[in-house]
Amino acid sequence: MGKIKIGIIGCGTIANSAHIPNYMKNPDVEIKYFCDILPEKAQAAVEKYGCGTAVEDYHVVLNDPEIDAVSVCTPNYGHSVISIDALHAGKNVLCEKPAARIYSEALKMQEAQHETGKILNIGVVNRFNDAVNRIKAYIDSGKLGEVYHVYASFRAHRSIPGLGGAFTTKAIAGGGALIDWGVHYLDIVMYCCSDPEPVTVSGEAFCKLGVDMANYTYTSMWAENTKNVNGTYDVDDSVTGIVRTKRPGGEKGPVISLHGAWAQNIGERDTYIDFIGTKGGIRLQYGGDFTYYTAEDGALISYKPEYNKRPHFENEINAFVANVQAEKAGKWEKLPSHIDYAIKTSKIMQGIYDSSDAGHEIAF
Ligand SMILES: NC(=O)c1ccc[n+]([C@@H]2O[C@H](COP(=O)([O-])OP(=O)(O)OC[C@H]3O[C@@H](n4cnc5c(N)ncnc54)[C@H](O)[C@@H]3O)[C@@H](O)[C@H]2O)c1
Numbered sequence: 468m469g470k471i472k473i474g475i476i477g478c479g480t481i482a483n484s485a486h487i488p489n490y491m492k493n494p495d496v497e498i499k500y501f502c503d504i505l506p507e508k509a510q511a512a513v514e515k516y517g518c519g520t521a522v523e524d525y526h527v528v529l530n531d532p533e534i535d536a537v538s539v540c541t542p543n544y545g546h547s548v549i550s551i552d553a554l555h556a557g558k559n560v561l562c563e564k565p566a567a568r569i570y571s572e573a574l575k576m577q578e579a580q581h582e583t584g585k586i587l588n589i590g591v592v593n594r595f596n597d598a599v600n601r602i603k604a605y606i607d608s609g610k611l612g613e614v615y616h617v618y619a620s621f622r623a624h625r626s627i628p629g630l631g632g633a634f635t636t637k638a639i640a641g642g643g644a645l646i647d648w649g650v651h652y653l654d655i656v657m658y659c660c661s662d663p664e665p666v667t668v669s670g671e672a673f674c675k676l677g678v679d680m681a682n683y684t685y686t687s688m689w690a691e692n693t694k695n696v697n698g699t700y701d702v703d704d705s706v707t708g709i710v711r712t713k714r715p716g717g718e719k720g721p722v723i724s725l726h727g728a729w730a731q732n733i734g735e736r737d738t739y740i741d742f743i744g745t746k747g748g749i750r751l752q753y754g755g756d757f758t759y760y761t762a763e764d765g766a767l768i769s770y771k772p773e774y775n776k777r778p779h780f781e782n783e784i785n786a787f788v789a790n791v792q793a794e795k796a797g798k799w800e801k802l803p804s805h806i807d808y809a810i811k812t813s814k815i816m817q818g819i820y821d822s823s824d825a826g827h828e829i830a831f
Contacts, residue, residue, distance in 0.1 A: 474500040474528035477541035478508040486538045489784035529556035542633040547572035551579040559586040568641025570817035589809035591654040595782035603659045611744030618741040619652040621727040629690035631698030643702030644729040663712035663720035669828040670708030670819030676730040708819040
């Protein structure tokens, strides 16, 4: 089989830090297009990677019959429209997280996947993280007993991305700390707990610390290059929520508590997930290792497994490429990042925002 031909749509941070370098490493891939509405960004990629053609309009990529798949790496507003157009053009899609700005857009993406039968994977990269997969295996094998509560903390002291730019503008991003950062935590919880169905959600989303953009105090922030203090700031910079779930058989699933913030007056970052079970518990330090806690022979014990960790973005891209090859051969199966799984996270996040707006719990 010849090389898979890929188009990159959106040549910003995540494209350059994760998608492009890992496609470049894969011997089965040729990047044919770099597309960005800012032509200098597409051109810079052509020059940096020494391949492909720079284009401004993503339809050029979709109209090329040679293209097998695209990576959608635009800000969130582009995810749904570009992915749906790509699927209908017969392309396979890896779309960055979150699936979309709002749940109804994510549902339309899922509908387009079902209609076309092409691949639609979401950039829920932690499903390809070795620590996360080990935790899932611990839970699946019963080491934790019944996991009845999962507590996720994604709280930063002062870390609002691109103040006033795409990340803090609701019309572009759909939301703030929850949809941008919390999506990863919620996705890890959902994946490790075998994607239980949400039953009720109660939440509050706060827009507080960055509102006075000109006077917002911080030491360093990512996406500083897209900052525009005369821009818009109308998204959540902190959030809290509680989600009740049920398992496929209808029995009660884990309750999920989420506490998150790009910025909060808490002095330091606090980023972990606690999986709390009847037989044992696990704390995952986000982006790092995990510790298992249990009791044995009348004593409390804990241990931190050590193992080889492969880079998760590379795993994600390689899995997508293999999935596209299988699709071309007519026998692909859903990866854990398929829209059918990622859609539940969109539903929960929408529930948290809706609950916050309504001032009461939302039942699905
Ligand atoms: N998986 C992760 O951990 C992770 C990390 C960072 C960002 N992301 C996601 O990746 C996406 C992009 O984030 P980023 O930090 O790279 O942003 P960015 O602003 O650095 O890059 C986005 C690029 O898309 C381009 N663009 C906008 N609209 C376009 C369109 N219609 N057609 C073509 N290009 C278009 C912009 O000009 C820009 O160059 C976001 O959805 C974000 O949530 C994921």
